[in-house]
Amino acid sequence: MSAMMRGITLSASPAFRSSARSKLASSSSPWMVHLGKKSTMATVSSLGIDKATGITKPTTVYRNLPYPEVFEHETKNKEGEVTKNGTYCVSTGQFTGRSPKDKYFVQQAPSDKNLDWGKVNVGVAPEVYKNIYAKAVKHYNDNVDKMYVFDGYCGTSPKSRKNVRIITELAWQHHFAKNMFIRPESEAEVADFKPDFTIINACKVVNDDYKELGLNSDVAVVFNVEENKAVITGTWYGGEMKKGIFSMMNYWLPLNGVMAMHCSANKGKNGDTALFFGLSGTGKTTLSADPARYLIGDDEHGWDDDGIFNFEGGCYAKTVNLSHENEPEIYDAIKRDALLENVIIKDNGEPDYADVSRTENTRVSYPIYHIDNYEPSGMGGHPNSIIFLTCDAFGVLPPVSRLSAGQAMYHFLSGYTAKVAGTERGVTEPTPNFSAGFGAAFLTLHPTMYADLLQKKLATHGTQCFLINTGWTGGGYGVGKRMSIKATRACVDSVLDGSINNTKFFSDKVFGFEVPTELPGVPSKVLNPREAWSDKAGYDATQTKLAGMFKQNFTKFVKPGVTDYTAFGPK
Structure with a gap:
């Protein structure tokens, strides 16, 4: 977002903010409640992961960790550093953004008749997918003693949402999934969880044989529509998981008459709903984060027969040149449970949002309830x-x-x-x-x-x-x-x-x-x-x-x- 659009400063009456906070406090919306007060360890067999994916060897599975325990795992594993106010910050390594030229779909029936093949949707043969998938599974079976599983939802609308399972080796990637997808409210809710789609994040796997496989590089993010799986290799960037599921929602929903949209959305005090479409630098996030209206979501939405619904349970905002003066809502959302990516931390523990020496695509993910006037249901009427x-x-x-x-x-x-x-x-x-x-x-x-x-x-x-x-x-x-x-x-x-x-x-x-x-x-x-x-x-x-x-x-x-x-x- 440009510095000019970051200059939008908004205000709302104390009465509106008070009513908004009261609304949030009384809500029991399932996507805003953390699952469990302490973690319970599972096994690959108890969750059916062994039969579904072939991953059999990790002895410990941490599933849907509460935020305090996620923080404990991140710090114990030394996956990043803690800022002065308790926000965790990680580096995503060589890749500080998505790798669009390394995203593939398995070319097979019947999805090959629906996918729009070209520069965006590039096809690979089933044999190539099997090769990459086998390497990811082997890595987990040979090198991983403990892994993290997030089971939750994409979509606040009960009739249109999808069950998603995100398997990761790193605690911070589990944290990212917890921030960005919709968190179940109880252990009973996911007792018999059946994922509609599973992502195996094997970021430590590098495809040295990529030339023989006909790939663009040693990175590969491959989607298998028929098997309802995706595998991520070679890149640590968190956004690959978020945008991967978004790409799948853009496949499933329109085929069933439900619109999938890359836009932000908010709702007025009278219930009127508005959508904001726009590319980077046009003001989409800033203009929709209006203190006089309830924020439904800042990036991905669906439109079904009941109205607008957010795909996500959090926000993923750019932080370059972020300041409290220009964007107080986002600035104040960066606190414990938020997750900073690739932000330079100064010696005094404060984030330096002006330092772009690592990348200009510095980011923060946080649960949406970190925004004061968010819409707890994650839904709105027809716009x-x-x-x-x-x-x-x-x-x-x-x-x-x-x-x-x-x-x-x-x-x-x-x-x-x-x-x-x-x-x-x-x-x-x-x-x-x-x-x-x-x-x-x-x-x-x-x-x-x-x-x-x-x-x-x-x-x-x-x-x-x-x-x-x-x-x-x-x-x-x-x-x-x-x-x-x-x-x-x-x-x-x-x-x-x-x-x-x-x-x-x-x-x-x-x-x-x-x-x-x-x-x-x-x-x-x-x-x-x-x-x-x-x-x-x-x-x-x-x-x-x-x-x-x-x-x-x-x-x-x-x-x-x-x-x-x-x-x-x-x-």
């Missing part, structure tokens, strides 16, 4: 509003525009934002970044399948969609200026309270969406981006250039047998 966030560094998109259903599908599939000069090596001018569904890396089916399903849900529930630009106005990057936080918040608030529908709109001649002529808190010249440019011819040329980029990107979504949304794009 009133959907906001697509973009950071347009070309400076031609308005701060807010209203989309028709068809336009919403076009922009959902486009998933547009723009990188600016200096953010990556070799980027010297604004560069468009298109990511289907605002999360192309996790879409296992063809993107238009998600768009078709989303369009049906919009029509059924009357949900309105808006495009909000948190990027530049008055010119592109280097000429114009970044959209003010005040103006962005005014746009968001007008969408959430519905007041934006009370104003007049004009239709953009190129993109076709509706732009408000006036909005409290937003200067009229800013609302109409062309008027904000002193060089009108320059605006017209840049808008035409960006429209062409949209059109060129969209050609990949046009093929026989899928819905063509081209007509709803720029003219």
Whole structure:
């Protein structure tokens, strides 16, 4: 998230915060309660792991450890270091982010007919999977005396959730799974637990024979849809487990008519629900963490017949340049039971969030109840509003525009934002970044399948969609200026309270969406981006250039047998 979006400072009335805390204290929602007050050791046979996976030799299995015992294991195993306030911090080694080029799916029937094969979903032969899987099982049987098992859920909706089992060798990876997935409330609840999907994290296994196997590197994260298993080898990064299950939810749910989405969600005091889609740096996490609304979740959600539901039991936030002044909710959530990744710890025990010597992708995972005004049920009604966030560094998109259903599908599939000069090596001018569904890396089916399903849900529930630009106005990057936080918040608030529908709109001649002529808190010249440019011819040329980029990107979504949304794009 950019430093500019980190500058959003929000406040809520004491009465609202008091009522929120009262609501949390009285909740008995299953996903917020820790399982057991002390651990009970299991065996691979008592949990059926031996027959299900082939892992037979570890003599001790720690299952669903309570947080205090997780901390004891982490410190005893010397897996990281403890910060001044008791937060545990680990290093994920060589890999400080996901390894997308090392993610594979076993190419076999019947899933091979559903998966959208390509750069995102790369296939491997069953024999390759067997080779990697056998090495992982052998490692556990030959080298591991104790292992950790998390049994819980992905999805707060009882009818749409999946039972997930995460097997790890490291206590901190068990901690990560406990933070990010949904924790059962009692031992009885998981007494006869049957996983729908199992991840075996064998991060210490390195595939030295990767060239013979036809892999990209000695790292492999392989999913077997038919066996409902995945194996992780060669990388310690915690996010592989989280995003691995998300990829599977993106496979299972849409085939059953349930939408899976890479978005944040919150709920108003009157129960109105809103979704926020957006790529990194657009403000998705910051804008949804609104103290005047209840946070449902910050990253992954489903939409079934009952409404919106969070996939997760926690949050996974970036910490680079984090400060209490700019993001108090996230900053205050970093305490005992949270887990820092790759953050540099100073000699006095304080995290140094400005130090990016290890990586810029420093992270923290924490249970969602570390946020004061979270929604305990993890669910909301059918959304009133959907906001697509973009950071347009070309400076031609308005701060807010209203989309028709068809336009919403076009922009959902486009998933547009723009990188600016200096953010990556070799980027010297604004560069468009298109990511289907605002999360192309996790879409296992063809993107238009998600768009078709989303369009049906919009029509059924009357949900309105808006495009909000948190990027530049008055010119592109280097000429114009970044959209003010005040103006962005005014746009968001007008969408959430519905007041934006009370104003007049004009239709953009190129993109076709509706732009408000006036909005409290937003200067009229800013609302109409062309008027904000002193060089009108320059605006017209840049808008035409960006429209062409949209059109060129969209050609990949046009093929026989899928819905063509081209007509709803720029003219």
